[in-house]
Amino acid sequence: MTPTITRTKAEPLIGKRVKRREDPRLITGTATYVDDIQMPGMHHACIIRSPHAAARIRGINVSAAKETPGVVAVFTGEDAKGVGPVPCGASLPGLRVPHHYILALDRVYFAGHPVAVVVATDKYIARDAADLVEVDYEELPAVADPEKAIAEGAPAVHPEWPDNVAFNFHQEGGDVNQAFAEAEVVLKQRITSQRLIPTPMETRGVVAEWKSGDKSLTVYSSTQIPHLLRTLLAGMLGLPEHKTRVVTPEVGGGFGCKLNVYAEEALMGFVAMKIGKPVKWIESRRENYLCTIHGRGHVDYFEIAAKRDGTILGLKLKLIQDLGAYHQLLTPAIPTLSVLMMPGLYRFRNISADIVGAFTNCVPTDAYRGAGRPEATHGIERMVDILAAELNMDPAEIRMKNFIKPDEFPFATATGLTYDSGEYDKPLRHALEVAGYQKLRAEQAQARTDGRLMGIGLSTYGEICAFGPSPATPAGGWESATVKIEPSGKVTVMTGASPHGQGEETTFAQIAADELGVDIDDVVVLHGDTAVVQYGIGTFGSRGTAVGGPALYYALQELKVKIKKFGAMLLDSDDVSFEDGVCTCNHSGRTCTLAEVSGAAHRAMKLPPDTPPGMQATYFWEPPNFTFPFGAHLVVTEVDRDTGQIQIKRYVAVDDCGRIINPMIVDGQVHGGVAQGLGQALYEQAVYDENGQLLSGELTDYAIPKATMMPWIESAHTETPSPVNPLGVKGVGEAGTIGCSPAVVNSVVDALSGLGVRHLDMPLTPEKIWAVIQKGGQA
Amino acid sequence: MKRQISVTINGRTRTDEVEPRLLLIHYLREVCGLTGPHIGCETSLCGACTVEFNGQAIKSCTMFAVQADGGRVTTIEGLASNGTLHPVQEAFWEEHALQCGFCTPGMIMAAKQLLDRNPAPDDPEIRHGIEGNLCRCTGYQNIVAAVRSAAAKMSA
Numbered sequence: 055m056t057p058t059i060t061r062t063k064a065e066p067l068i069g070k071r072v073k074r075r076e077d078p079r080l081i082t083g084t085a086t087y088v089d090d091i092q093m094p095g096m097h098h099a100c101i102i103r104s105p106h107a108a109a110r111i112r113g114i115n116v117s118a119a120k121e122t123p124g125v126v127a128v129f130t131g132e133d134a135k136g137v138g139p140v141p142c143g144a145s146l147p148g149l150r151v152p153h154h155y156i157l158a159l160d161r162v163y164f165a166g167h168p169v170a171v172v173v174a175t176d177k178y179i180a181r182d183a184a185d186l187v188e189v190d191y192e193e194l195p196a197v198a199d200p201e202k203a204i205a206e207g208a209p210a211v212h213p214e215w216p217d218n219v220a221f222n223f224h225q226e227g228g229d230v231n232q233a234f235a236e237a238e239v240v241l242k243q244r245i246t247s248q249r250l251i252p253t254p255m256e257t258r259g260v261v262a263e264w265k266s267g268d269k270s271l272t273v274y275s276s277t278q279i280p281h282l283l284r285t286l287l288a289g290m291l292g293l294p295e296h297k298t299r300v301v302t303p304e305v306g307g308g309f310g311c312k313l314n315v316y317a318e319e320a321l322m323g324f325v326a327m328k329i330g331k332p333v334k335w336i337e338s339r340r341e342n343y344l345c346t347i348h349g350r351g352h353v354d355y356f357e358i359a360a361k362r363d364g365t366i367l368g369l370k371l372k373l374i375q376d377l378g379a380y381h382q383l384l385t386p387a388i389p390t391l392s393v394l395m396m397p398g399l400y401r402f403r404n405i406s407a408d409i410v411g412a413f414t415n416c417v418p419t420d421a422y423r424g425a426g427r428p429e430a431t432h433g434i435e436r437m438v439d440i441l442a443a444e445l446n447m448d449p450a451e452i453r454m455k456n457f458i459k460p461d462e463f464p465f466a467t468a469t470g471l472t473y474d475s476g477e478y479d480k481p482l483r484h485a486l487e488v489a490g491y492q493k494l495r496a497e498q499a500q501a502r503t504d505g506r507l508m509g510i511g512l513s514t515y516g517e518i519c520a521f522g523p524s525p526a527t528p529a530g531g532w533e534s535a536t537v538k539i540e541p542s543g544k545v546t547v548m549t550g551a552s553p554h555g556q557g558e559e560t561t562f563a564q565i566a567a568d569e570l571g572v573d574i575d576d577v578v579v580l581h582g583d584t585a586v587v588q589y590g591i592g593t594f595g596s597r598g599t600a601v602g603g604p605a606l607y608y609a610l611q612e613l614k615v616k617i618k619k620f621g622a623m624l625l626d627s628d629d630v631s632f633e634d635g636v637c638t639c640n641h642s643g644r645t646c647t648l649a650e651v652s653g654a655a656h657r658a659m660k661l662p663p664d665t666p667p668g669m670q671a672t673y674f675w676e677p678p679n680f681t682f683p684f685g686a687h688l689v690v691t692e693v694d695r696d697t698g699q700i701q702i703k704r705y706v707a708v709d710d711c712g713r714i715i716n717p718m719i720v721d722g723q724v725h726g727g728v729a730q731g732l733g734q735a736l737y738e739q740a741v742y743d744e745n746g747q748l749l750s751g752e753l754t755d756y757a758i759p760k761a762t763m764m765p766w767i768e769s770a771h772t773e774t775p776s777p778v779n780p781l782g783v784k785g786v787g788e789a790g791t792i793g794c795s796p797a798v799v800n801s802v803v804d805a806l807s808g809l810g811v812r813h814l815d816m817p818l819t820p821e822k823i824w825a826v827i828q829k830g831g832q833a
Numbered sequence: 834m835k836r837q838i839s840v841t842i843n844g845r846t847r848t849d850e851v852e853p854r855l856l857l858i859h860y861l862r863e864v865c866g867l868t869g870p871h872i873g874c875e876t877s878l879c880g881a882c883t884v885e886f887n888g889q890a891i892k893s894c895t896m897f898a899v900q901a902d903g904g905r906v907t908t909i910e911g912l913a914s915n916g917t918l919h920p921v922q923e924a925f926w927e928e929h930a931l932q933c934g935f936c937t938p939g940m941i942m943a944a945k946q947l948l949d950r951n952p953a954p955d956d957p958e959i960r961h962g963i964e965g966n967l968c969r970c971t972g973y974q975n976i977v978a979a980v981r982s983a984a985a986k987m988s989a
Contacts, residue, residue, distance in 0.1 A: 081931065081938075083869020083870070083909035084869070087871065087935065089862075089868075089871075255871075255969050257873070304933075304934065306935025339873065555934070556932070722932060725973075725975065726970045726972050729971075752876060754876070758967060760973075761959075761963045761964050762960045764973050766977075767972065
């Protein structure tokens with residue numbers, strides 16, 4: 055057999071704009087998302103949900119539904135109460151954790167709470183029969199606003215905890231009291247980060263298949279964390295973990311909301327085991343808005359202390375987090391991330407923060423793109439601008455003055471983090487230059503003379519990425535990779551990260567192709583099936599490449615050692631090098647290809663000393679630290695005085711995510727991140743009425759940006775490698791979102807500053823802006 | 834009461850018995866096995882289900898299968914011919930106009946329609962032309978770039 059010759063690479067692929075290897079299936083409609091799965095005998099589930107935000111269930115009558123031809127089962131909370139609770143993976147001192155049944159037992163806690171499930175041979179029949187389930191509710195008073203929830207006399211979300219406080223959390227660093235005592239200026243501001251609905255274009259969905267002969271369950275779910283889901287589902291259902299398999303097919307966007315374990319995932323497992331047939335549930339968009347986690351939901355009270363020369367001395371925060379009715383996987387941990395990132399990019403070391411976690415009769419909040427860091431960045435970047443305005447300083451100048459300097463890294467923050475590397479002034483200077491800052495300020499002065507409302511806004515953000523060192527995460531913060539070189543020399547990579555749009559099938563192939571010196575077409579990257587891929591943690595918190603990438607790098611290094619051993623044996627040499635996919639004897643110059651090496655390792659006619667056959671390596675990489683990307687966004691706006699409409703005239707984003715593997719993909723992440731940040735700044739808000747009814751419960755009422763609502767983003771990069779990992783990468787998934795909202799709001803506040811406007815809460819709808827202008831600057 | 838319909842889908846005519854209330858998107862996906870068009874909302878807001886019906890881009894979640902009787906439907910699966918990608922598909926790949934890919938089949942069909950009607954759109958016309966299709970990953974920037982690039986290639 056002639057081994058396949060792998061073509062050698064001409065130049066490194068890392069850093070190149072390599073077209074995505076996942077795209078051919080996606081642009082031809084041949085990818086398989088969970089709703090595309092069909093199985094013989096597959097049944098369909100429809101879930102009955104509470105129309106009330108708080109109610110007692112007096113009774114449920116399922117008989118009419120059960121009699122419907124085609125319906126095979128109806129289950130209620132009573133039937134499913136033996137299934138373990140929906141898990142909360144976060145722990146905080148004194149945390150109150152309500153028992154979260156997968157179907158409500160005798161009480162519902164938010165509108166959309168699952169109450170019963172109808173299973174039928176056809177989804178139209180299941181939907182029809184769901185209307186025949188009669189639930190007798192006794193409506194109870196509800197509370198949807200977190201500040202009202204923790205006020206005296208509010209209805210209790212959970213009767214056992216009448217104060218609605220799930221936890222109090224305090225963190226401080228340095229001496230904040232002294233900082234405030236010494237301050238020449240102290241400024242206070244209430245700043246909200248409204249509830250947002252993540253809105254991946256693919257809703258959630260689950261297919262569960264029970265194999266009674268093997269007593270094994272396979273769950274296909276649109277999730278970001280197949281392995282963690284498997285561990286937790288097995289626990290909930292009382293199944294052995296090794297007989298539980300989770301498969302993540304193509305995932306149509308996650309943004310954090312699929313970094314979770316949901317009631318419906320366990321419920322479909324339960325149903326499949328009960329009926330002995332595969333069952334599918336696909337979330338409707340209405341359900342997605344009512345029942346999949348929301349993000350943000352902060353009311354923040356900030357106080358900043360400074361000297362009159364602009365030196366920031368300290369920051370205080372009282373943070374009220376709207377938790378919703380339950381803790382989902384990470385709910386109570388999210389606001390603690392806000393506290394960690396309170397110092398931003400600035401040198402001050404005096405901080406104090408108090409979080410109150412408030413239960414409300416709403417769907418839980420949890421990780422949504424940025425998860426706690428956008429809220430923190432929005433706060434600190436607003437406060438810096440408020441301070442600059444008070445001191446009559448230029449917003450760029452005050453930032454430069456307070457930045458941590460390059461020679462101060464690694465930098466220990468007041469919140470206990472160690473920033474890895476940074477040159478914080480570089481992206482800012484670059485953004486100012488690209489935008490033509492001085493000229494813009496001159497234009498602004500002219501615009502004001504002409505009576506136009508033009509604004510220039512900056513944000514210089516830092517973020518914490520690459521979650522993370524395991525001691526700082528609830529379920530392990532490492533990541534894994536396996537590399538197999540097949541007998542023909544073709545390469546299979548299996549990553550424990552579970553990408554879903556981030557393009558790691560391409561970037562990881564770039565890394566493997568470079569390290570092994572093979573053609574990228576000879577590399578395939580697999581992920582997302584617990585029966586195929588070694589245990590992994592998943593994709594979230596900008597960790598896919600920043601933690602999964604190094605795991606792959608180290609697996610490749612192990613393999614290269616083995617390649618050289620077999621190469622030495624084949625070449626009968628004691629000194630070989632391996633480059634560009636070829637082993638070379640450094641004495642004779644004789645060579646053998648990777649295919650020849652791998653073929654020899656698999657045939658194993660002869661083995662090098664102390665070397666087992668085969669050509670495979672698995673590496674579990676524990677990161678020694680987080681990574682800390684940073685950047686500067688500059689936004690030019692013009693506000694229409696008569697309508698309150700905001701026009702984004704320029705959007706300049708300069709991001710530093712460390713070393714860039716694929717600039718095309720990095721820019722794509724920035725664009726998408728900015729779109730979600732802009733959504734928060736201008737358009738999006740999950741609105742509950744006082745009875746806990748979600749008013750923005752459909753795409754008609756929840757304004758995610760359309761193509762006409764987005765500006766052209768002028769994206770550029772600086773590259774400050776991270777010393778935390780051998781690739782020097784930092785992560786970029788959330789940067790755009792984190793950098794965006796304060797830059798936009800700062801710009802609009804700047805535009806309206808002539809009217810005396812100091813702060814505006816998001817979203818900056820035309821109606822809100824118009825009202826402020828009408829009232830002469832009073833918010 | 835099921836009704837018989839005959840529809841030409843991606844160039845092939847087929848006849849099926851369907852419930853009158855069956856949505857066209859469910860017919861395509863579940864009866865015909867064409868899972869390229871997706872369901873993102875079922876309220877005609879997101880555009881993931883966009884297909885071409887008698888030459889017009891339509892949202893197949895807000896049309897009944899019986900309304901397609903006697904008509905011609907083109908889905909994303911029917912866009913490439915003999916293994917050659919349509920220039921819009923090619924441009925989406927080249928310009929990184931997709932990430933998770935869920936909106937992509939509908940977005941490509943909308944973009945194709947836009948270029949059928951206006952072979953040389955400017956950026957505002959492109960944005961307006963794809964306004965009925967939502968994407969949560971890309972911020973639309975590279976989609977705009979892809980439509981621009983496809984327009985240039987198709988008119989060359």
